[in-house]
Amino acid sequence: MNPLKMTLPGLDLKNPVMPASGCFGFGQEYGEYYDLSRLGALMVKAVTWEPRRGNAMPRLAETPAGMLNAIGLQNPGIAGVEKELVWLEQFDLPIIANVAGYSVEEYVAVARRISQVPNVHALEINISCPNVKEGGIAFGQDPQVAKELTMKIKAVSEKPVYMKLSPNVTDIRLMARAVEEGGADGITMINTLVGMRLDLRTGMPILANGTGGLSGPAVKPVAIRMIHEVYRTVKIPIIGMGGISSAEDVLEFLYAGASAVAVGTANFSDPYACPRIIEELPEVLKKYGFATAAEAVGYSHRRK
Amino acid sequence: MNPLKMTLPGLDLKNPVMPASGCFGFGQEYGEYYDLSRLGALMVKAVTWEPRRGNAMPRLAETPAGMLNAIGLQNPGIAGVEKELVWLEQFDLPIIANVAGYSVEEYVAVARRISQVPNVHALEINISCPNVKEGGIAFGQDPQVAKELTMKIKAVSEKPVYMKLSPNVTDIRLMARAVEEGGADGITMINTLVGMRLDLRTGMPILANGTGGLSGPAVKPVAIRMIHEVYRTVKIPIIGMGGISSAEDVLEFLYAGASAVAVGTANFSDPYACPRIIEELPEVLKKYGFATAAEAVGYSHRRK
């Protein structure tokens, strides 16, 4: 038996580790470094209905143990993304499509169409992108709005729907409960924290967009705390992310309540981050006394 | 003329750098390392009416570029703190008293009494402590509650009142506006982000309290972003904090809109952090073309 196997709505995972959306494009580039079939799944870059240009440059800034990005949902639009997904068919790799929009209608239209793509096994609805002026995060900071959007997407999607939560809220539990009530099959969290850096020479923000999304190890304790809270609040499964860069980090996320995890920023400093973590995971599980990854899910909550 | 001089309500500062509350006790310990009169001011540890034992051990955990603490407002109570403040009279050093409480009545009682202490030049009202079960952060996440608390404290305080904001909110501008409307003389921000770490061996949170407050360089981009937002929202001055460990960091906070800054976590790795930063500040100001620190306040907002 495969000790890393994990089953979530729509997802039969050979291991619980996948690249996070926006940090791995559509796989082509990292596919030059290793066989993408080694991944548990792949969360592809956000897709909107129309092609989007994203934000002006610079879009990146470094911070202590983290980075800010303000890509702003640049993508080739639904038709372009469909083509990219064809290339991915060669791999034994469930795809999770990341859906974004500037209006409820756009979210719904994208979700309906992308959910029909054969190798897309689940949707991740990005209601938490902090880098666009309209839409994005606005849907992720109001429970009622999030709930209604979830319902509308569930009504049209042919695949399970995971709602991606923003950490930029007072009480993440309210958001989690809202999307569960809206019928979400799962939750992915956390998206980035909103941050800013200023250029000391010019006085201007380093990012042309002003603010950007903070990711990387710096945010890990916030992610763990929020997943821990949400696990106690809802029954649907959680795919966890935020600063993961080692198999030990994965275990901490499983303990907190994640049933699978995504790795974002770590790919940039180590292009082999995902397969390295997958390879180290069995040993780390064993070291801490687990026969399977599934056993470790929510372990922290059974210890009180 | 002293290029570092800065004037805020109740505070004539010889320089804009002070230790952050809870990271410097009541000064005795760091007073063995340098003359405390070199500091711009001193934010002392939180005080409640009754002595408080704080949380169980462990209270500390390290995170990437940051740390979690869950001290839980341990303090000797108002009478005990008054004695500590007598010792501080020997220094040329304005004291900012950090006021905490478990109820509105406690906040008001503490604020009234501590504001009468001669070397206390201002109050910092801690409505953002994430480490106590009642009170604390609850006052800092609801604008209406924060506004009413501000009004009641203003009514009894003999010194200017700064409200300390929590970053654990969806929209920090609403909180800032609320305390301004409540009559606050200034804002201090940010307190810590709520985070958690799990012990891989036991499965339990490392902190006995479960969650703790995240501080240190990791949170700096969040602090800069929030100060940048609040500066555009209110007219009252801001004392900024969150991850400062160098004079360059101070400049970034001034650009964002802080009129003075506090240094917390950096004291732990470098007990000379505050005087070192104060010493380096004139040179850094000069390097970036400022004759005085005051000129740099809000610079980022004048660059668009």
Place this chain on the structure above:
Amino acid sequence: MKKIHELKVLENKSIAEDTFKLTLDGSSLGEDFPAPGTFFQLKIDKGGAPLLRRPISVFDADEVKQTLTLIYKVLGWGTKLMTGLVPGDLLNVHGPLGTGFPIQGEAGKVLLVGGGIGVPPLYELGKRLQAQGAEIVTVLGFRGAGQAFALEEFSTLGPVYVATEDGTLGTQGFVTDAIREHEVAFDTLYACGPQVMLKALDQAYQETKNGYLSFEERMACGIGACYGCMTETKEGLKRVCKDGPVFAMGEVQYGD
């Protein structure tokens, strides 16, 4: 005014499983040459990570050679990075910190009890007690023979008995078993090790003997300012870094 020191690394070598001995040039310490039971907070970052200093006890402070020797166990991020220190490197140390072992006039029969990574602070202590004319017996506990260290050094002070959990060296069991087995007689006890060991010793001897125990807590400031490292005592909460790490037997109130 107190100072921070940059000390030159003279040697950094493995002496047991995951255990290293780090020798520093202490000639610039001057007044800060440490007393037994005190510790230093080591800054091991390059480029800012890890953020916090790591507290490590004084194993040997040789006034003649002017060297400061520490022994550390590789546990996590920081101690792992420490293994990369090579001769010639400068190490930024904050200390000596804390209130060490009281030794004033101590000249009778002394028992030193160390468990695992609690062993190091007892050696400098033993040297000073020996110089004062104390009669010393040492009992050290380790997980197994592979983890044992510093036996040679302690044997210069007097008899050394060892207990190992797996029985691969000395008495199988805990230090308390070895003390019983060898019927060690003593007037004063000094101990450092895991809290369960200190608690057992405290409960066994607080009524009948003098004794001092050295505790551990996670630390940030290391000087008593952050209130992160408290321990419950008869007189209320105390700071392990400043009021301790050494407390008299009977003082600390153990949780569960």
Place this chain on the structure above:
Amino acid sequence: MKKIHELKVLENKSIAEDTFKLTLDGSSLGEDFPAPGTFFQLKIDKGGAPLLRRPISVFDADEVKQTLTLIYKVLGWGTKLMTGLVPGDLLNVHGPLGTGFPIQGEAGKVLLVGGGIGVPPLYELGKRLQAQGAEIVTVLGFRGAGQAFALEEFSTLGPVYVATEDGTLGTQGFVTDAIREHEVAFDTLYACGPQVMLKALDQAYQETKNGYLSFEERMACGIGACYGCMTETKEGLKRVCKDGPVFAMGEVQYGD
């Protein structure tokens, strides 16, 4: 499949104000021995900080000596840490990355134009062009004489003209002034430097000459996956790290 390499540091020395030359043992690079205009992403953290790799161009890739030489300017956190590298250290490098300078068949009169920290990638390029029989003139721009470097290396390729902003060396002014002053004639232009310089050259010569310009952007992944380093071109947004850093003159659409 592509690989990451650990290369041994052979030398790391200051060659001008805040400017260092870093020589690495490239013998293990094999197929990854780099082409001119490509770059490496250097991992300079110890213990995880700084988080991101730093992109640095290939200055000299000596196939005979099997060395890889980079030149870097100390600008911030990462490059400052790089100055601490000493011979024997292992440096983790990701690359070669990007699409370099096209040189296929290029054998006429070539002008290399480098500005400041844009100078390095031109030297390996010049060596290859020289080997193909091209006739090379180099024009380099620096802030002042104290910042100038690599003049000797470039002078092995042909005439070298320098422009400095403060006039302490060569022509006072910018590279464009030096090109004009020395009436440099050329068929093909290769340039790297600040965007204002590239834009000036592009506007001056895109109608009349062939030319290739190497651009800079802040990078995260370095391989085209994160969309952090785009530049506007005639054919839409392109990735500087993957589709560039070199683009033909006339391709890039400059902002303001």
